[in-house]
Amino acid sequence: MTYYEKKPEKKFFEKELEDYRDSVWGCARCNWCQNQWGWNVKSAEFSEICPAFHEYRIFPYSGMGKMHIARAIIEGDFDYDDAPEVVKFLYTCTTCGACEMNCQRLQDKEPLQVNEVLRARFVRDGVGPMPEHKNLIKSVKNYDNPWMQPRTQRDRWAKKLPIKDANKEKVETLFFVGCTSAFDNTQWHVAQNTATILLKSGVDLGMLGKNEICCGSPVARIGDRETFIALAKRNIELLNSSGVKEIVSFCPGCFRAMTHDYKEIPGAPALKARVFHTAEYIDKLITEGKLPIKGELRMRVTWHDPCHLGRHLGIYDPPRRILQAIPGVELVEMERIKDQSWCCGGGGGARTAFMDFAQKTATKRLREAQKTGAQSIVTSCPFCEQNLGDAAGKMDDGIEVLDLTDLLIKVLDID
């Protein structure tokens, strides 16, 4: 069989490293995995796109480097014992997918998938993930969330909000809150804003409350396939049995897991409900005239595309349309946007294991945002908001980090 002949397609979560043998041998060293797509480069300062290569300047941190490491491992050129450092290279990656985007566009190859399959191999063989990730996995297994929080705390954010209990009554639309917004009280406002906006628009909204479980995205990205598949199957059963027609998620990680990753599990049943990200759903409500906006917000803002929402799943325009629908808000764009967006640094387990690197990456994004003259950088992802927010707090001239719903709630016609 030659290089590009079609092979029987496997689902991602059953693929092994050897399935990428042809691809890794064919890495062309074109270096587009480290750089913005040529036509989009507007300045030298913001021309690179791989956060890890930008910081460390050596190839193993780049998509190309992972391809070469994968090739050597497949061919047995070195073993774990010869190269214990590899685990660091694998997990410094934020899984932002910039390498995959440009490599797919140019070389038709999959450096991010290769990195994720390498992670899965390392976890399977007991040499990965990073020690910090092991606590996260343990927490997901014991508490159904990565934050070591008891299940009973999951719906505390929702006190006083008239959201239906989807465990007990039939609802059209389920708000899948996600672990971070549910447990991190600095992010409760996002969940509260989202629920308020949906309720105000007349959405028949419910939630699973204490019965909601982790979508599995964090463990999938870390490479613990076994835990992810078990969680995903539980989730599919839970969500399908709830009878909901729509699921709205604020977290791009949950959104990607439910819309993309679950379909890549061999033998898993399909999720019956249609899944929306908040930005998509609110955009739809505005278009349908269901969201009562009044008042004005005089602000100059820039939009940060969360990688799993934008580059991975193509939700670029809905959040921008929402910002432009708010009277008085001026949207100014950064140089690196949409498919070429610079990652916040918080994804893929990088923040968990390499906080310093994650924060440096976030600071670089904030500096880029400042160059637009915006007062605030707006996004719609709990991990981006955590990581960018923490970095902004450490800067003397830090720019404000806001969630999309923070702006919207201010102009909502609420009595």
Next chain:
Amino acid sequence: MNTTKQKVIQKKLPREVYNALKNVVGEQWIYEQRSVVETYSKLSIEGFSFIKKHNKDPHVLPACVVLPASTEETQAIVRICNRYQIPFIPFTNGQVFCNPTTPDPTLIIHLSRMNKIVRIDVDNMNATVQAYVDYGQLQAETMKRGLWNGGSPLATSLCKLGSQFAFAGLWQTDLKYGLLNRNVVSVKMVLPDGEILTTGSRCIPKAGDFWEYGPGPDLLGLQRSGIGTNGIVTEITLKLHPWVGDEAFPEVPGGRPSLRDVHEPKYDSPAAPLKNHKLYWIEYQDLESQIKAMIEIAHSGIAIGLNATGVYSAYYCSQTQDMTVERCKNKFFPPYNCYVILANITSDKQIEYEEKVLQQIVKEHGGTFLSESYKPEVLEALKPWNYDCIRHSTGYRMNRKMYANAWLPQGPFENAFKTSREWKKALELFGEVDITDRGGADDTPFVYALQRGHFCLFETDNYPDPTLPEEIMKAATYGMYGAAAFIRNDMGPMLMAFLNAEPFTTMFPEAGPNAHLFMRKIRKVFDPNSVASPGRQVFTEEEWQQFPKEIKTAVNKMRQMQGLTAVE
């Protein structure tokens, strides 16, 4: 992990060398871990490095990677290499000819930290950049100031300018602006013995960057296309030219892709070329009329770019490999075609005039412009060129599989026929590899009109399956046969590589006996310890003696097929 397979063990630097290097760059910027050196060992288009990988040859593994931040740090590293006789290889992207070739522990000097634009001198129209700055970065910064460097290479705008100087620097707009090495004002280099050389007028302190020849003799010329043998370029100053297009590339109307739909052709379809630029595609009935028309266009003085990319457009303009193969098979792109880039530099009437001249020449040679009424689907598919003709981004699609063996002869336009003829013979002799460039056997050979058509570059390549060593060897055979064929036909030197890179330098002494013997002498002076990029441009006697016998035999076989005597 399968541990039954044979491991490849790297050599390590002596500790005193490692410590000396660490003292120069700091612990953070020196690496000798096994996985790190792996990523500096298999190259993009160098077939032999793939063969060595298949053979588990440890000589492709460097011992250590070090990242200097300045010319002075590079100098200190090179001096350490001389002191301890450690071979070193400068490295940027690693696309070509940089692999370790010696059994010694080899040091990689990766220049990725030297990525700053030092200055853009608008008044005197030049820019100075560090070694890791690429074409796209320089273009982006200069276009905002109404200037540009004059082009970008087909191997994409990610090529580092310093690296390209070490070869030749081929651009799509060479017709007007010439090769990169015609646009260099000055280079700062660390020579193999650790001296710092500054060429051009800049070698006189505070004289400024304005004249590439300096006070003479022309040391810049000595360093051009040196492939790293004569030193490491750490800074390069380039001429800038007036830019009349947009300050930045407009958004493509099709929007931005996501990983869900990245292969949709609409994302590669700019509506039109940049402001004040036009791009024309012309189809001819046969190769002869095409080449004659190209000669007239080149000599008429119009246009900034004139090139025939032949089958390569199927790569550049196809979003997947499957689509590429399908288009090649179905001959989607016209067999004899070329493109012309016009730029409105002097006045609004310029393009109008140049269009008239172009139309007249095309008409006289029976050519047809692709248009909305003639093969519009082909014109639509060629839209990536609307932006690529200025900043090339899709070029390395040709290397999706593996780009091993290239014929890159230079010469007058009529050499297109010789290239085509020789390639047909090679196809008959050796058969096809996984994907074979027809190379003009039944369509346009690749032709780049350079420097107002004073000469051209022709190119043919093969794309073997990188997982199959026998296919790579077959592709390499094409390369050796081509080199011999061009010698036999008294054709000009190959551009960029091959006849100015070992083993071809030594194995084809007919290509430039005086030049190559002289370079061997020069190397003794510049590189008394033979530490700079060993085995790259010209072997020392010792390196030649150590060169694998089987490769000598293989090249000699090709020489004999062309009636040339064997080289001992």
